Each structure stands twice: as structure tokens, then as C-alpha cells.
Amino acid sequence: MDQAPGSPRDPQGPGDQGPRDAKGLPTCYRHPDRETGVRCTRCERPICPECMVSASVGFQCPDCVRDGSGTGHPASATQPRTLAGGAVAADPRLATKVLIGVNLAAFVVQLALGDRFTDSFDLFGRALLSGEMQGVAEGQPYRLLTAMFLHGSYIHIMFNMLSLWWIGGPLEAALGRARYLALYFVSGLAGSALSYLLAAPNQPSLGASGAIFGLFGATAVLMRRLKYDMRPLIALLVINLIFTFSPGFNIAWQAHIGGLVAGVVLGYAMVHAPREWRALIQYGVCALVLLVVVVATLVRTAQLT
Incomplete structure (x- = not known):
């Protein structure tokens, strides 16, 4: 599986502003072909609806949810959720x-x-x-x-x-x-x-x-x-x-x-x-x-x- 741009092993770290398209509009850090105006509340990278995980305030990206960033808990303690509260599936389609x-x-x-x-x-x-x-x-x-x-x-x-x-x-x-x-x-x-x-x-x-x-x-x-x-x-x-x-x-x-x-x-x-x-x-x-x-x-x- 190819490594997603902006993942923890990618040079583009969580603090970066993320990719932009030819018009200069933000695009999802995991799906560069999708424009979005929503950013992860932890790392501030732009995320599309497929990558949004509902948090207590706003939305988080899958990487922050998986790593348990800033929570003090292991990744397994955080259950990824979609915008509507559903479980994030391995195959979202x-x-x-x-x-x-x-x-x-x-x-x-x-x-x-x-x-x-x-x-x-x-x-x-x-x-x-x-x-x-x-x-x-x-x-x-x-x-x-x-x-x-x-x-x-x-x-x-x-x-x-x-x-x-x-x-x-x-x-x-x-x-x-x-x-x-x-x-x-x-x-x-x-x-x-x-x-x-x-x-x-x-x-x-x-x-x-x-x-x-x-x-x-x-x-x-x-x-x-x-x-x-x-x-x-x-x-x-x-x-x-x-x-x-x-x-x-x-x-x-x-x-x-x-x-x-x-x-x-x-x-x-x-x-x-x-x-x-x-x-x-x-x-x-x-x-x-x-x-x-x-x-x-x-x-x-x-x-x-």
C-alpha cells in the first residue's frame, strides 16, 4: 500500500499547511484531488469528508486518531468515527x-x-x-x-x-x-x-x-x-x-x-x-x-x- 502524503512517516508533518491545487485551494492531505475547507483540529491538515473523524470539538484526521495525539491514551483506546458518528471502515465504499x-x-x-x-x-x-x-x-x-x-x-x-x-x-x-x-x-x-x-x-x-x-x-x-x-x-x-x-x-x-x-x-x-x-x-x-x-x-x- 502506498504511503499517504502527510502521514507520520512523510516529510510533510502534522504542522504543515497541507497540499493545494492549481488554484491554490487546500486539498485533503490523504486525497490531493479533493478540495476541502475543513482541517484537523489537532494537526490542522486539510481533510475531506472521507477522512473526517468526529471529535468532541470539530474533526480529526485518521492519523491523529490512530496515534491518540495529545490524549495520553494508546491508539487502541480511541475508536475512529465518521462525521455522523459511524465506525470508520477499512473499505468505506x-x-x-x-x-x-x-x-x-x-x-x-x-x-x-x-x-x-x-x-x-x-x-x-x-x-x-x-x-x-x-x-x-x-x-x-x-x-x-x-x-x-x-x-x-x-x-x-x-x-x-x-x-x-x-x-x-x-x-x-x-x-x-x-x-x-x-x-x-x-x-x-x-x-x-x-x-x-x-x-x-x-x-x-x-x-x-x-x-x-x-x-x-x-x-x-x-x-x-x-x-x-x-x-x-x-x-x-x-x-x-x-x-x-x-x-x-x-x-x-x-x-x-x-x-x-x-x-x-x-x-x-x-x-x-x-x-x-x-x-x-x-x-x-x-x-x-x-x-x-x-x-x-x-x-x-x-x-x-
């Missing part, structure tokens, strides 16, 4: 890789088995398939979840998986694996629930877009917290929303909006919860959003049956 793998595997099964597989697990309220009524209203609520892992075309899954890699990876590193997965699944379920609530009962819907828009929303909250330039993200989100509401694209806008709203709410809870109540607030808000999903599902089911 593992969950994102697994989610991409599951989506791709499901798509391969779709291609192999055809419509009979997709029709059994996509999302719709109720519809007549193969001579029988099927759907969430027919006692198949699992479709709210399984529809998140099905896609309608190569283009559909390509855009969703590219978005998941570009946005999900850094977000996973900033939140920690458990919080990231909670965000992904709850946002996806919120998107499915809003589709079920508002769409026509025989209108099929599928795809990871609700969860992806949830990641968009949480990323916006995180970038605002870190005082990053949000214009690129806002531009990308606006472009996606234009496509969402453009006629002719046959996009389930309800899933996008439901996921986006849930992502903003969950993202705010993840990065702004006070330290002493952090886990309770974070997972409590997840539970509240899930409760809304359940209520919306029950209300729509009562309307259709």
Missing part, C-alpha cells in the same frame, strides 16, 4: 459496492427470466396479471422493497448505478456503513410508498431511483454542513428533476420526490444530531419516516380494496 452488485445481479435475472420475473416483484397497486389480481393491495407489500432492485432497460440501470457510485461512495464514507444503509433503504421505501399512494393502481414502477434521490438529498445537507460549493450538485439535481417531469420519459416522479424528501430529512438528522443524542435521533428519525411509509401504504390499500 463496501456497502455501495454490494448494493451495485445486487442491482446488477437482479438485472441479469430479469434478462434471463423475462417479464414473468419482473411482473412478480415490480411495484403497482393492483393489476390483472396471468389471470389473477396482483400488487401491494393484494397482500404483496414486499413489492415496495423488491421494486427498488429492478430496472427497465440498460440505460435505466446504467444511470442509476453510476449515480450510486459517484454519490453513494463518498456519502457512505461520511456517514458510516450502518447509517448509509438506513438512509438508502428508508429513502427507497419512501419513494415506493409515494408512488403507491399517488400513481394509478395498475401503473407499474421499478428502479433504484427513489433511493438514489434520497442520496442526492442527504448529500446536499452534508455539503451545506461542510460549507462546500453546492452549485454543481444543485445543477445536477435540477437536470434530473427536469427529466423527471418531462413528458415522454415515462418516469415515476412520485418515487423521485418521495426519495428526495426522505433523503433531506434523514440527512439532516444524520449530520446535525447533537453528539450526546446522536444515535437516538438518527435512528429515531429513520423509524418515523418508516412509520409514514407504513401509514401511506395502509391508507392506499384501504382505498383500493
